[in-house]
Amino acid sequence: MSQKPECKTEGNYIVVPKGLVNVIVDETKISGVDPKGESTIYRGFTIEDIGENASFYEATYLILYGELPCEEELKEVKNKIDKYRGQVPEKVFDALKHVPVTHPMYYGIYGASLLGQFYASDWKFDPDFLYDHALRLTAQLPVIFAAGWNLAHNGTFLRPDPTKDHAWDVLRMITMREPTELEARAFESTLVIYMDHGFNASTFTTRVIASTLSDLYAAVAGGIAALKGPLHGGANEKAMEMFLDAKKRAEGKGVPLDEYIEEYILEKLAKKEKIMGFGHRIYKLHDPRTDVAAKFVAQLKDGDYWMKVLKKAEEVMWREKKIPANIDLYTAILYYQLGIPIPMYTPIFAMGRVVGWSAHYIEQVLNNKLIRPTEKYVGPSGLKYQPMETRCRK
Ligand SMILES: CC(C)(COP(=O)(O)OP(=O)(O)OC[C@H]1O[C@@H](n2cnc3c(N)ncnc32)[C@H](O)[C@@H]1OP(=O)(O)O)[C@@H](O)C(=O)NCCC(=O)NCCS
Numbered sequence: 001m002s003q004k005p006e007c008k009t010e011g012n013y014i015v016v017p018k019g020l021v022n023v024i025v026d027e028t029k030i031s032g033v034d035p036k037g038e039s040t041i042y043r044g045f046t047i048e049d050i051g052e053n054a055s056f057y058e059a060t061y062l063i064l065y066g067e068l069p070c071e072e073e074l075k076e077v078k079n080k081i082d083k084y085r086g087q088v089p090e091k092v093f094d095a096l097k098h099v100p101v102t103h104p105m106y107y108g109i110y111g112a113s114l115l116g117q118f119y120a121s122d123w124k125f126d127p128d129f130l131y132d133h134a135l136r137l138t139a140q141l142p143v144i145f146a147a148g149w150n151l152a153h154n155g156t157f158l159r160p161d162p163t164k165d166h167a168w169d170v171l172r173m174i175t176m177r178e179p180t181e182l183e184a185r186a187f188e189s190t191l192v193i194y195m196d197h198g199f200n201a202s203t204f205t206t207r208v209i210a211s212t213l214s215d216l217y218a219a220v221a222g223g224i225a226a227l228k229g230p231l232h233g234g235a236n237e238k239a240m241e242m243f244l245d246a247k248k249r250a251e252g253k254g255v256p257l258d259e260y261i262e263e264y265i266l267e268k269l270a271k272k273e274k275i276m277g278f279g280h281r282i283y284k285l286h287d288p289r290t291d292v293a294a295k296f297v298a299q300l301k302d303g304d305y306w307m308k309v310l311k312k313a314e315e316v317m318w319r320e321k322k323i324p325a326n327i328d329l330y331t332a333i334l335y336y337q338l339g340i341p342i343p344m345y346t347p348i349f350a351m352g353r354v355v356g357w358s359a360h361y362i363e364q365v366l367n368n369k370l371i372r373p374t375e376k377y378v379g380p381s382g383l384k385y386q387p388m389e390t391r392c393r394k
Contacts, residue, residue: 013374025204025371030063030359031196039288040197043067051193051292056167057081059192063359064134077135078166084139085169086162088147089118093157096148104347105228107148108141109221115140116217123215125365133216134358139166141220142351146173149344167191170351175339183338186296187348190331193289194349196356202226202233206357210364211371223357224350233346239277239332240342243309258308265316277329278317286324293330300337309333 008015016023031042040047043062050059054068057078061069069077092114096107115137124130143160150157150173158173167188171179179187197203206223210216227233243257250260265275280287298307310333314325335345 010376013376015376025199026207028199028360028363029066030363031356032198033282037282037284038286040282042196046288047193048288048292051189051289052295054192056165056188056191059195060135060138060355063196063355064131064362080132080135081139081166082162082164084136085143085160085166087136088140088143088160089115092118092144093147096144096151099148101152103228104145104149104152104343105224105233105350107145108224108347108350109228111141111144111148112137112217112221112224115144116215116221120215120217125213127362127366130216130362130365134355134362137216137220137358138354141354142170143173145344145347145351146170149174149341149347150176153341171338171340174344174348177339179338182296182299186300186334187338189292189296190334190348191352193292193327194331194352196353196359200232201229202353203356203360207360207364208371210361211368213365213368216358216361219361220354220357223353227346227350227353233349235276235326236328236332236335236345236349237342239329240336240345242276243332243336258305258312261309261312262316265313266320269320275313275317275323277332278321278323278325280324280326283324283326287326289327290325290330293327293334297330297334297337300334302337306333306337 029043031040031047033039034041034046042050042059043066045062050062054062057074058068060081061067061073061077065073092111095114096111099106099110119133119136147157154176158176160173161169164172165184168179168181168184170191171184171187199207202223205226206219209219209222230238246261246264247257249264250257253260268275294307294310297303297310310325310329313329317323317325331348332345335348336342340348
């Protein structure tokens with residue numbers, strides 16, 4: 001932990017630091033940072049262990065149900081996700097054809113809301129019902145993102161193929177081409193490492209909405225809205241824009257990018273600019289998720305070239321600022337290697353995180369207490385209503 005908690009009381013109230021920094025608001029059994037602050041724990045396993053070894057279906061089962069699935073359980077969860085992926089209501093696609101072209105995170109915000117209009121009218125708090133909807137939303141959200149993006153930019157979209165593996169099919173729908181097994185596995189591992197991360201801003205948003213006993217679709221729409229903000233999701237997009245800007249300048253100077261990146265970063269640091277894809281609130285020495293992504297970056301298109309650039313950037317940032325790379329630096333390059341359009345990077349984060357949001361929704365509603373803090377009002381008081389004639393006279 002970086003800062004010593006400051007905790008004050010005023011009368012019967014506890015005054016917590018702005019931004020809830022270092023405030024524990026509740027317990028969770030889903031995920032969290034390990035006591036040494038070196039890794040994130042998914043239901044007892046390190047994130048790098050699960051990211052490297054588990055399939056999307058296995059990790060989804062683990063995050064939702066709390067343990068790795070046996071063969072039958074895995075089969076069931078896979079069948080459901082694949083079946084639901086093929087069942088997005090046709091009217092959702094119709095709606096996507098009639099919206100203006102905006103940032104693709106909006107497809108998720110209103111996509112989740114639209115699904116709620118189909119599925120959430122008779123909402124129940126029975127665990128089986130909730131898990132079933134968690135799988136349905138996990139399966140359908142990526143279809144909506146991919147269809148929305150491609151309708152807006154290519155005038156057409158690919159339908160899901162329920163006979164195919166989830167990650168492979170989602171990547172196919174996004175890029176409109178059939179990925180190789182290696183590309184699909186690289187993409188899948190990033191969905192798994194984005195799946196959950198304690199009480200981050202979007203997960204906390206989801207839990208606040210859940211605590212009002214709203215339905216899962218509405219709660220996840222709120223989570224996506226929180227993830228959209230540049231202080232949360234979005235760093236992977238910014239990191240890639242930075243690399244492309246540096247690449248263009250390097251080409252202009254006739255210098256290889258892995259040489260030029262040092263000058264580029266130093267210039268930015270001199271101007272007190274942040275280098276996107278570096279730094280983390282928890283991981284101050286090393287983000288273990290980068291190791292999982294790095295293995296795939298090295299094997300994908302132009303892997304040697306990009307690894308040299310990444311390593312040089314990391315070396316410069318560590319030498320100058322003692323700040324390590326975070327996962328977004330690596331997913332930025334990995335998604336670029338897969339040919340994914342940059343504005344879709346944050347939606348992909350949401351395609352993985354929907355599992356975590358769903359698990360937190362279920363954990364919250366099955367042991368609920370309305371989340372409703374109290375404010376400290378510091379505005380004026382004692383004013384009296386004035387009629388218009390006297391109100392605005394100077
Ligand atoms: C993620 C982040 C918000 C963590 O923030 P934090 O733990 O609250 O740390 P701070 O933002 O307070 O930074 C502490 C110091 O390191 C510097 N720093 C942190 N990240 C930096 C970066 N990416 N580039 C340059 N300097 C950075 C800050 O400027 C600050 O310096 P100062 O003490 O001289 O003012 C921050 O590192 C950041 O903005 N990174 C870039 C965005 C990003 O990649 N986000 C994805 C996170 S997974």
